[in-house]
Amino acid sequence: MTLQHAKLNGWVKEVAGLCRPDSIHWCDGSREEYDRLMKRMVESGVATPLQKRPHSFLFRSEPGDVARIESRTYISTANRDDAGPTNNWVAPEELKATMKSLYAGCMKGRTLFVIPFSMGAVDSPIAKIGVELTDSPYVVCNMHIMTRVGTTVMEKLGADGEFIPCLHSIGAPVAPGQKDASWPCAPLDQKYISHFPEENLIWSYGSGYGGNALLGKKCLALRIASAMAKREGWMAEHMLILRLTNPAGKQYHLAAAFPSACGKTNLAMLTPTLPGWKCECVGDDIAWIKIGPDGRPYAINPECGFFGVAPGTSYDSNPAAMDTVKENTIFTNCALTDDGDIWWEGMGPAPNHAIDWKGRDWTPDAKEPAAHANARFTVPARQCPVICPDWEKPQGVPIDIFVFGGRRTSVMPLVHEAYSWDHGVFMGATASSETTAANIGAVGNLRRDPFAMQPFCGYNMADYFGHWLAMGDRFGKHAPRIFYVNWFRKSPEGKWLWPGFGDNIRVLKWMCERIDGTVGAVETPIGLMPKEGDLDLTGLAIPDADLKELLRIDADAWKAEISDIERHFGQFGDRLPARIRRQLDDLRKRLG
Numbered sequence: 001m002t003l004q005h006a007k008l009n010g011w012v013k014e015v016a017g018l019c020r021p022d023s024i025h026w027c028d029g030s031r032e033e034y035d036r037l038m039k040r041m042v043e044s045g046v047a048t049p050l051q052k053r054p055h056s057f058l059f060r061s062e063p064g065d066v067a068r069i070e071s072r073t074y075i076s077t078a079n080r081d082d083a084g085p086t087n088n089w090v091a092p093e094e095l096k097a098t099m100k101s102l103y104a105g106c107m108k109g110r111t112l113f114v115i116p117f118s119m120g121a122v123d124s125p126i127a128k129i130g131v132e133l134t135d136s137p138y139v140v141c142n143m144h145i146m147t148r149v150g151t152t153v154m155e156k157l158g159a160d161g162e163f164i165p166c167l168h169s170i171g172a173p174v175a176p177g178q179k180d181a182s183w184p185c186a187p188l189d190q191k192y193i194s195h196f197p198e199e200n201l202i203w204s205y206g207s208g209y210g211g212n213a214l215l216g217k218k219c220l221a222l223r224i225a226s227a228m229a230k231r232e233g234w235m236a237e238h239m240l241i242l243r244l245t246n247p248a249g250k251q252y253h254l255a256a257a258f259p260s261a262c263g264k265t266n267l268a269m270l271t272p273t274l275p276g277w278k279c280e281c282v283g284d285d286i287a288w289i290k291i292g293p294d295g296r297p298y299a300i301n302p303e304c305g306f307f308g309v310a311p312g313t314s315y316d317s318n319p320a321a322m323d324t325v326k327e328n329t330i331f332t333n334c335a336l337t338d339d340g341d342i343w344w345e346g347m348g349p350a351p352n353h354a355i356d357w358k359g360r361d362w363t364p365d366a367k368e369p370a371a372h373a374n375a376r377f378t379v380p381a382r383q384c385p386v387i388c389p390d391w392e393k394p395q396g397v398p399i400d401i402f403v404f405g406g407r408r409t410s411v412m413p414l415v416h417e418a419y420s421w422d423h424g425v426f427m428g429a430t431a432s433s434e435t436t437a438a439n440i441g442a443v444g445n446l447r448r449d450p451f452a453m454q455p456f457c458g459y460n461m462a463d464y465f466g467h468w469l470a471m472g473d474r475f476g477k478h479a480p481r482i483f484y485v486n487w488f489r490k491s492p493e494g495k496w497l498w499p500g501f502g503d504n505i506r507v508l509k510w511m512c513e514r515i516d517g518t519v520g521a522v523e524t525p526i527g528l529m530p531k532e533g534d535l536d537l538t539g540l541a542i543p544d545a546d547l548k549e550l551l552r553i554d555a556d557a558w559k560a561e562i563s564d565i566e567r568h569f570g571q572f573g574d575r576l577p578a579r580i581r582r583q584l585d586d587l588r589k590r591l592g
């Protein structure tokens, strides 16, 4: 299939001239196309069909190509300061010259796939169209699940519709007669995930994994979209979207930002333990938010699939996710059981024998885990048993609550509420998390991850803080209330203080009641917090001392926190908005 779109046709021709694929395939997004590509990957031994899960397949990546690579991710703007201190930067001409020499002939022996895709339901006024050119059939199948690919997108594109060009190559040409690798990719020092936000352009080379290769997700929907959103007056956020319905039938919509490894997917699919409360998932990772005709912020989930972390997911931690992945799922870097199913650490009892993610025999006494810590499932969102009936509503859902959070074993209380919009932006700007084995850095290091956007902001983070302040001014009386949560506080003896998972509804209930003005709060130096009796702990056997510790403000620890925030803000120099600096001064004063 080809399009009568001169700009797109010209770009495809130009890329083909540079990358020299053997053939070009225009994707129509059909089930038949997916099945044909998958069948070829099964025949070549790259994909393993799973006996226990209909229409599901297991892939094993190259051990050096297992995650997003922040050190190889670039925001390339004409002026270095426009990318800011939190992004890697190379000047556009230099980066393009380097990458062009890598792209030259990189698709020899392969097919160039043209994937027109929509981020957001095609009829949504908030949606954007991208076109990914890739030489990876694995990427095509994943994009089928994660985005809307197909005829309707092509029709919307028409002859001259706008699209965001996304060029991807695994960077591994095959010579005639050469046996292909099962996960071909380029060495680390040749991997580049590059963004040119001033021209809405993405170039990725050398990796076939996740966020590096499925360019609609982190590259388009966050890095490029955040820069577009700043220019156009909307928001592209690293946030799940959740609908809560109270026992009286009143709905609330919440958008929440958490760094990796903080249970974001679990919260997005929460099974509430409080009777009468219902939670429905609108999105698990990204929110695009625009001001609606009534002045309220409306959010859509631009994706239509979940690319979730597998290890740790179980019927205890996230039953909805477990039911979602029963069929039509691509698993990557999970273990394969002898009866043709997948398994990962934290799923349940270990099998006596399996094939690990590196393709080796594995038994429970093995030294290494059977699944990689960043093993993933790719699955259609519509399969989620708690998907919200309005998850594809073109105009989105109205947001009442913003939540920020992170993983902190101390200092941060279970929940606190911002005094004002600016205070809430300060909370987002200073959000932090301790690193775990599943994310980057040494275990237990504190990492500031403002708005969980540190790896995903397509421009200077200080200007992004300014954009949040400006959006708050525009929301005015419709501005959502802002809260900060920490499900991960431990006692001095190292015991988890909060049960988490389905019991997190108790904290969300307090937020809803704060909005309705039906529950109190106490003023503390760091924000508004539930008073004794304000949190609904019915049926929960949580000792008083634990609750006190969960909500305790340690003034000395907070003073140390201020020094760390000073250091964090220091990197932005004069570009840090004065309104944010003022919030730090106010916090210092309140702490005395």
Ligand code: O2Y
Pocket (backbone or CB within 6 Å): 066, 067, 068, 209, 210, 211, 212, 259, 260, 285, 307, 308, 374
């Ligand atoms: O490792 C990758 O390539 C994927 S990272 C990812 C995937 C889904 C949702 N969120 C993330 C993330 O790192 O925030």
Ligand code: MN
Pocket (backbone or CB within 6 Å): 238, 285
């Ligand atoms: Mn994410």
